[in-house]
Amino acid sequence: MSERLLPRAERRRRTEGRILDAARTLFADMGFERTTIRAVARAAAVDPALVMQYFGSKQELFRQAVRVAPVPDAGLDADELVDQLIGALSMKIGELPQSSLAMMRSMLTHPEAAASARELLGKQIDRLADSIPGEDARLRAALMTMVMLGVTVGHQLLELDELRDVPQEEIARVLRPSLRALTGPTVS
Amino acid sequence: MSERLLPRAERRRRTEGRILDAARTLFADMGFERTTIRAVARAAAVDPALVMQYFGSKQELFRQAVRVAPVPDAGLDADELVDQLIGALSMKIGELPQSSLAMMRSMLTHPEAAASARELLGKQIDRLADSIPGEDARLRAALMTMVMLGVTVGHQLLELDELRDVPQEEIARVLRPSLRALTGPTVS
DNA sequence: GTCTATAACAGGATAGAC
DNA sequence: GTCTATCCTGTTATAGAC
Numbered sequence A, B: 001m002s003e004r005l006l007p008r009a010e011r012r013r014r015t016e017g018r019i020l021d022a023a024r025t026l027f028a029d030m031g032f033e034r035t036t037i038r039a040v041a042r043a044a045a046v047d048p049a050l051v052m053q054y055f056g057s058k059q060e061l062f063r064q065a066v067r068v069a070p071v072p073d074a075g076l077d078a079d080e081l082v083d084q085l086i087g088a089l090s091m092k093i094g095e096l097p098q099s100s101l102a103m104m105r106s107m108l109t110h111p112e113a114a115a116s117a118r119e120l121l122g123k124q125i126d127r128l129a130d131s132i133p134g135e136d137a138r139l140r141a142a143l144m145t146m147v148m149l150g151v152t153v154g155h156q157l158l159e160l161d162e163l164r165d166v167p168q169e170e171i172a173r174v175l176r177p178s179l180r181a182l183t184g185p186t187v188s
Numbered sequence C: 001g002t003c004t005a006t007a008a009c010a011g012g013a014t015a016g017a018c
Numbered sequence D: 001g002t003c004t005a006t007c008c009t010g011t012t013a014t015a016g017a018c
Helices: A008-034 A037-044 A048-055 A058-066 A078-089 A098-106 A111-131 A137-157 A168-183 B008-034 B037-044 B048-055 B058-066 B078-089 B098-106 B111-131 B137-157 B168-183
Strands: none
Touching (some): A008 A037, A008 A048, A008 A058, A037 A058, A058 A098, A058 A111, A078 A137, A078 A168, A137 B137, A137 B168, A168 B137, A168 B168, B008 B098, B048 B058, B058 B111, B078 B137, B098 B111, B137 B168
């Protein structure tokens, strides 16, 4: 509790960080609408009005809380891509960035989150399409992306028993041929 | 406008129907939280308090609006199942029951919708698992279900360009091998 | 009495005063 | 940084119409 001794700028930085952490957790857990400024403030141990003071609006707080690092692009072939997708899936809920969960949680009900999701998924589709040969690369890339989204939603957000109780290697094993089938008409 | 001449019971039935239709549309469009009782009442051309009088709570209105007929069970083999899933997907947004869309729209942010979704998806998984051979039938069935959910979310709810601009037969053609790969390790 | 409309309350986001 | 006032929710209580 030596925060009183810190310079103003540093204290402000830490407070903002605490607020953003609390916001990420709550947004990821309950979505945009059910998350109240008051609850965020309580979780961060600050005055509710301070949150408004710092971020201006709940909208803007959300925007900064879910800001997610863009996917690092890399030229891979189709099989490597499948492996990478499967790898990303096997992350546990605690490890997967809360900001992504927060965005996914609200993407069906909050316009801003929907826009972010479309943008992020679009980038993912672009990246996949670049590594897939053929006329219909974009369609295949989009379907691969939606397959991963569906499985992630069922696993992380809906927490279906059928997916939660199964070791990730098992999921990966069953899912791999299905994703491979989407990379192209023939396994050259 | 001869409604005045109808018996009370009939008038009430129609008014309830109008309210439920309006609620379904709004819930499907904006989700549970962003749908206000007042907006539903306005769309149905009734007084807001009437909605409460009839349904008791927004929760109960939602419950009745999204009540969806259970999937008719049928013993099919794996390939027929894939065809059926693909067929269900090709329904356009206007044809797919609004009640299902309403439930899907809110399943990530509204606890009641989440419970309904788990139940409905669970039934779908059971049905699929019965038609799939092997130890891991339930896992495969769950993944098939989530694949369909992901594609549906991308298509109907997120309305991704990559899926909206493509004819359904095209989607079906690309998706079919991927679903087949989930029905079992070998195509007997 | 049953249906409909009005008013009042509690909790939320937000703007402005202090 | 904090407090207060305003507006919009869901919900309940109350009054009026048939």
